[in-house]
Amino acid sequence: MVVNVAPQCDQARFIENLRRDRAFLSAITAKIESLGGKVSSSVSKKTQYVLAGEDAGSKLEKAQKLGVPIIGAAPPMPDIEVIARVTLPSGTREVPLLFKPGGRRLNVGRAADNELTLNDASVSKIHAALLMTGEGTLLVADTGSTNGTYLNGRRISYGESRLIEDGDVVGFGDVEVRLRKSE
Secondary structure, X not given: OEEEEOOOOOHHHHHHHHHHOOOOHHHHHXXXXXXXXXXXXXXXXXXXXXXXXXXXXXXXXXXXXHOOOEEOOOOOOOOEEEEEEEEEOOEEEEEEEEEOOOOOOEEEEOOOOOOEEOOOOOOOXXXXXXXXXXXXXXXXXXXXXXXXXXXXXXXXXEOXXXXXXXXXXXXXXXXXXXXXXXX
């Protein structure tokens, strides 16, 4: 939704009133117009505000390119680096992993194209997946491995995801991994 606010309109009051009123689109449109705004279906350099929902599309992207202020859109979370401390029979190593909160999963396994490659016979080619939620919570899920994925010694069922907290030990077959957010 594109919003043009009349110059005489109190913009702070307008935004506060708009945030409280989350009813149907027609009700929001009526509210904008009652406060002196104009609702449009396009974005241009004359647009004063864009009201963005959860799955805003190309109009949001255009508004961002034009520098139009956006109401209701949370700023994207920055990428978060997590250090995986991998303990193998041959020794310990640290591997940096880069997560985009709410983004795609990172695969863990023996195959070289996994984001976290664990070269050990007890680890399946694609053993498990790590995912960071939009809120920054780290999850692990087994993807059908032969020798199992464990969280603090307890096996995770295939397809089930578990929350990883500071100090947790994640087992991929016989390999232990501790994950911590980089500082």
